[in-house]
Amino acid sequence: VTLSVSTAGGNASSPLLYGYMFEDINYSGDGGIHGQVLKDNGFQAGTAATLNAYAAVGGTTLSIDTANPLTTAITRTLKVANPSANSGTVGFANKGYNGVPVIAGTYTTSFWVKGTYSGNVAVSLAASNGTIYNTVTIKVQSTSKQFTEFGATLPVTYSSTALDNVWQVTYDAALATDSSLNFALPQLFPATFKGRSNGLRADVVNFLGDIGGTFLRWPGGNNLEGNTIATRWAWNETIGPVQNRPGHLGTWTYYNTDALGLLEYLYWTQDMGIKNVMAVWAGHALNGDVVTGAALDPYVDDILNELEFILGDTSTQYGALRASYGQVEPFTIDFIEIGNEENLAGGCASYASRFTQIYNAIHAAYPDITIIASTTDTACLPSTLPAGVWTDIHYYLQPNQFVKLFNEWDNWSRDWPIFVGEYASTSDNSGAKTYWSDLIGSCSEAVYMIGLERNSDIVKMASFAPLLEHFDLAQWSPDLFGLDSSAGSLTGSTSYYVQKLFASNKGSTIKAVTSDSAFGPVYWVASATDAGTYYVKLANYGTTTQSVTVKVPGASFGSASLILLSGNPTTSNYPHSVSITPTTTSVSGSASAGYTVSLPQYAVAVLVLKK
Ligand code: AHR
Missing domain, CATH: 2.60.40.1180 (Golgi alpha-mannosidase II)
Structure with missing residues (x-):
């Protein structure tokens, strides 16, 4: 040739052509990019199974206590019974997301405790056989009247490839004069990106940033929509101190702590220097329930409140709320997507009216924000789209199907901007599901991306999905990259390297x-x-x-x-x-x-x- x-x-x-799509799926948020690595630290799911993330240390027993809530959001805490002899070293361990990552660097750790205790508490990273890697000693003076928070930094000098390391708290039972101590919301963070508190794992963000993408589409995906209206992603439940965040049942089978919340997404994009493509809930859940007309008005108001929280100055109600959380300067939002895949799950028939209602409200208040409809299906869109609106399309295909779409956009109207918000080769050419990308699938994605780039006057943005999985905790594969709890486990799929090649090398x-x-x-x-x-x-x-x-x-x-x-x-x-x-x-x-x-x-x- x-x-x-x-x-x-x-x-x-388009200068933005290659970017990222993220939602909490496959423990990509909790257990993935979010820095907090202890599992079920707030018992938000409220099931007995959440105790599986814990183990007793010494002669004690553990139980979930609902009689001693930390806050109205964190209503369950861990009761650690004192042994009958009231002596010995006791405590508890948290096993993390299939292990606690032990990676050389400086960790921060904290917990709340209620119950009478006066003395030292040791917080350690340890192997499952009890070998201690590193310990910090915290002086604890606590009472049975209220929870008190304690924290420390924990320097870790060793990296471990084991998959069953734990974080543990131990103390002298003789110094605990009540029959038990209650612990709440334990937290452990390896180094976070830009040192943010409640931040993202630095190693994961750096691995992501190596790709060279330009935007982040968040927070979903299905996880925006919710399986039901009640379990949609609700921005106002994800802000403020983590002890005030109740979490919610995500669409991907597990409870989201929402420690990765609205502000954390905004810091994520700000700290990486990439654009926000923020999706807002559009009156439709995955079970097919829809909210339309006047009943949608409160949800539209809620979107405007969310935007005021992000963009408003401190003279506004929600801008002032943001400032009260330590962020005085407003953020920047360039793109808002209305809903997710609103052509599916019973959303199509009402999307035109829902889209128009939400579009009118946002556009009137923020005319400079580019608005994206979540489907290209004209059967679901208003008969005439307002000028400047982009549309999103998703593809999960076999390799040959991607190659057939190589020239999809060659003859597309040059007045109709496109966002390929999700795509990936997910099976081989016989239709058998691929667990993890191989070169055949990744090469087919590259062929499709060449088609996108050839047409990048109107194909404005594209993002592979899903982005990240915690190996062995995944609901959806293949994903762009993955990790487990062992040091050095960050693994780019072959598609990761295609994304990197393409995003980092473009005129x-x-x-x-x-x-x-x-x-x-x-x-x-x-x-x-x-x-x-x-x-x-x-x-x-x-x-x-x-x-x-x-x-x-x-x-x-x-x-x-x-x-x-x-x-x-x-x-x-x-x-x-x-x-x-x-x-x-x-x-x-x-x-x-x-x-x-x-x-x-x-x-x-x-x-x-x-x-
Ligand atoms: O990427 C996984 C899922 O695929 C997304 O949540 C949804 O938008 C799509 O159907």
Whole structure:
């Protein structure tokens, strides 16, 4: 295949094209990117099973106590009975999300306690066999009248690949004069991103940021909608001190603590320097219940309150509330999506009216925010969309189906902006579900993304989904990357590396390419920066090696390199077994004679040509 890239003209490419989609699924929030690593720390789910995350230490017994609530939101606490002899070292352990990560660095930890105690309490990270990695001693003076909070930093000097490490609290039973002590809302954070309190895990955010994406779509997904109206994602339940957040039953089978709440999402995007694509609840839950007309008005008001909380100054009611939580400066929101997949689950028939009602209210108050409808299905949309509205489309497909969609947007109206808010190859070409991405699926995504980038004058944004899973706690796979509780477990799937290749190597203008061959099995797109760097993205969706020569007549370059993702097409990356990652090699040649590269089967690559 010989390609000739034009230096003249070209279409402006969306600067936001590649971004991220996040919702709490697969324990990607609690147990994933959120820094707090102790499971069921507030017993919010309210089931006896939440005690499974705990273990007694010493001769004591544990029970969930509803008679000693911490707050009206955290109504259950942990009763640790004193042994009958009232002596010995006792306490409890929390086993985290299938283990507590023990990774060298500085942790912060805290807990609330009620009951009479005066003395030292040891907080440790320990192996399941009792070996202590690191301990901090906290002087505790507590009474039976109220809960008192204690905290400390815990320097950890060791990293462990075990999957069953615990966090534990121990104390001298002889110094506890009541028959029991109650502990509430224990918390443990490894280093957080930008050192935020109640922040995100720094290692996870850094791994995400390595991709080079430009926006975050949040908080869902289905998890925005709720299985029922009552269990929708309600912003005002996710703010303020964590002891005032009741949590809620998410749509993905588990309880969300909502410690990852509205402000934490906003700090996430602010600290990463990326745009918000915030989705708002649109009067429809997954069980098919819808709220329309006048009954929707209070929910529309609620959206305006949420926006005032985010964008209002301190003279406003909700802006002042935000300031009271320590954030005086308003945030920035550039994009709001109305609902999620409102074409599905009984939402279509009423979406046009719900969309219009919500759109009118937001647009009147915030005319500069770009509003996104959550479907491209014209049967569900108003007959005429207001000018400037974008529409979202989602695809979970087999590899061949993605490749067939390569030219989906070539003839799309140039007045109709598109957001591909979720996409992933989720099964092989026989329809068998893929557990974790392999190169065949990831290469097909790359072919589709080449189609997106070729049309990135109207395809404004795209985000792979879901983003993250805690291995062994997942409801949905494949995901872009994953982790477990062992040190060094952050694992990029082959699709992660495709996203990284594409997001980190893109110019601002899409350049015309002429070729001696039709598309398939090799696909390509070329772009250039204002400074004259050219990126030629290539995917070989075929079983034989392809030789590709790229010429850029009239240009000259000082360096040429190929970033190549290739390997066994059906191998996947797993924790501590990552074999498919990109390699970079320099390529000889010239702009006029061409640069020739070899693309193995199902390889994805970017040729980078620099002045
Ligand atoms: O990404 C998983 C789910 O797929 C999302 O929650 C939903 O929007 C889609 O159906």
